Amino acid sequence: MKQPISHKSTLGYFRWAFVITAVGLMLGALLGWQSTGTISGMATIFFICTVLAVLEISLSFDNAIVNANKLKEMTPAWQHRFLTWGIIIAVFGMRIVFPLAIVAIAARIGPIDAIILAARQPAEYARIMNEAHLPIAAFGGTFLLMVGLSYFFDPEKDVHWIVSVEKLMSRGATVKGIEIAFVLALILTFASLIEGQESTTFVYSAIYGLLTFLVVEVIGALLDASQKAMAEAARGGLGAFIYLEVLDASFSFDGVIGAFALTQNLFIIAIGLGIGAMYVRSMTIMLVENGTLTHYRYLEHGAFYAILILAIIMYVQTLFHIPEVVTGLGGAALIGVSLWSSIRHNKRKEARAKAQAKAQAEVHSPARERLEA
Template identity: 80%
Template sequence: MTSSSSKSMLGYFGWAFIVTIAGLVLGGLLGWNMSGTLGGLATAFFICLVLAVLEISLSFDNAIVNANKLKEMTPVWQHRFLTWGIVIAVFGMRIVFPLAIVAIAAHINPWEALKLAAAEPEQYAAIMHDAHLPIAAFGGTFLMMVGLTYFFDREKDVHWIAFVEKAMAQFATVKGIEIAFVLILVLIFTSLLDGEDATTFLHASVYGLLTFLLVEVLSGFLDASQKAMSAAARGGLGAFLYLEILDASFSFDGVIGAFALTQNLFIIAIGLGIGAMYVRSMTIMLVEKGTLAHYRYLEHGAFYAILILSVIMYVQTLMHIPEVITGLGGAALIGISLLSSIRYNKRNGTGHDPAHREPRDRAEA
């Protein structure tokens, strides 16, 4: 991925704008085909638009985390993630994943699940809703491990909320502390659920934890053996797999929440797909313009948002929390971290040079 500091906003979001126009037109046509009225067309058009905004608000922190990981990857693997990755994100998580959930839950094949989505969307949505608990437990656990691993790092010496982050960095010397924290939280929420729900939550959470640990082990193995790999694969495959699973975890909440607006799988795929294109564009812009290097607390805000999202996914197994709260909460944290970064830059006279490195021993409460 070539750096281009002079690239215009349209240059970064050009494809996203094109996909937006095409998606909204296609969504409107689906609405017209289903209802045969202008009202149906307008409703489908509006839902696609709302879903796109929902996806962007829920996934802005995902773009920041992706950018942080991408800057360590080779250009070849950066390109693969931004091409193959977006195909997996849009078609895999927005279409194949819901179909797979319904196929497994209803004990039918994927083709029958697709026909169910088209012919009986109410039943399809009900099956997806029933699958929310294990999905929330799995995704919440994976995301919580992502967030805690960032803060429980004894080498981390740039802190935003200093009294919290310094303490977590010190406790990072205790081996496996983040795993113990997650397991304690899992046991607490398991105790709050009854019967089969408690068992399902516990099993799904353990699978989420094991998935994170397996990805970490695989990444470490690939990094350790990178000298034996081809030049195209060095430093990239482990990070690619990590980002794909991370993207999937971020997508769980949006896919399930979308059924609150519409039960039509295809409108959901269009709306969330539009949003995914903007997340991809934001990721590229963050990497090429060195935004994370200039705004020192922006990454912190994203990981705090991840932790809050993981807790919300846990709480959603007990009660419904509107998706707008989830999205606005994460966006607010990122916005505050951005303002803190700007204030730091003004106080320390930091310019807009992405190559400028901040002193690593400073911290702001």
């Protein structure tokens, strides 16, 4: 679905993100004052909220691009639903409800008890979250691997950035289920490197991640097919919405777990990551309305390579810790290089067009002179 080019300024897209930033940082400062009663304590929590927001933004550049790639196929009504209800689910569901659900399941306590635990015993809450990191990383990493590989293992994909690699994957897509076989082989490889019961946990969690991706794909195809049968305009509706929500959840795993390295307070984490999520939403809207993905042809490629790198990092983190700054900067660097490549491509294309126009003008010039004579 072709999107109209917007004339809104860049700052206009981030208006609500700025508002949420101001409100969130004020809430963080207030929470710091109430919990410590000191200016230094208030400033510390204010700073932590800021760092968490930056962390979330750096980890989610690729998320915004992938969201925009899917949203451009959706109707305006479903785009609006995702950018309103979807962001509520992303901020409150993934940054608050999801960590509470993990603790409630892991500790075998009720959701209310999990909230009380987060408020009164943040250290114990953080310990339970960290212990749950392996299955989360296996599940989220597998889902993201399938997302990234499905983009490159596409027989109809004809635009390639790293040509030799992407052409090979595009040709390999003719082998049915090749990406699933690749992921299963990777799961078994990493499981062999993990000792004891954790190896079994990794395999089960990774298989659940694979099944979730396949189920979401099937449900999305069925829903969108039935909607299309009812009305062509409904294409890219509920199925795409579900896909984007699960995708956002997978992106959020790393940020939520990594946030505990800075603070053990669930509410500070929710404020910081919630601010970051609003910027991701603003970036998504800007990319869709300005047709940025069409103009910068390799930007999507950079985002999906970043997804694959993030997925591998999540797998590696089941063996040893990798700082979140490495994850964030790595993804941002890949997207930056893909943007630079896109700009170079556009300049070469413009130069060729000018050269052709000049050549045509030179060919027609003698003819004009003869006619004038």
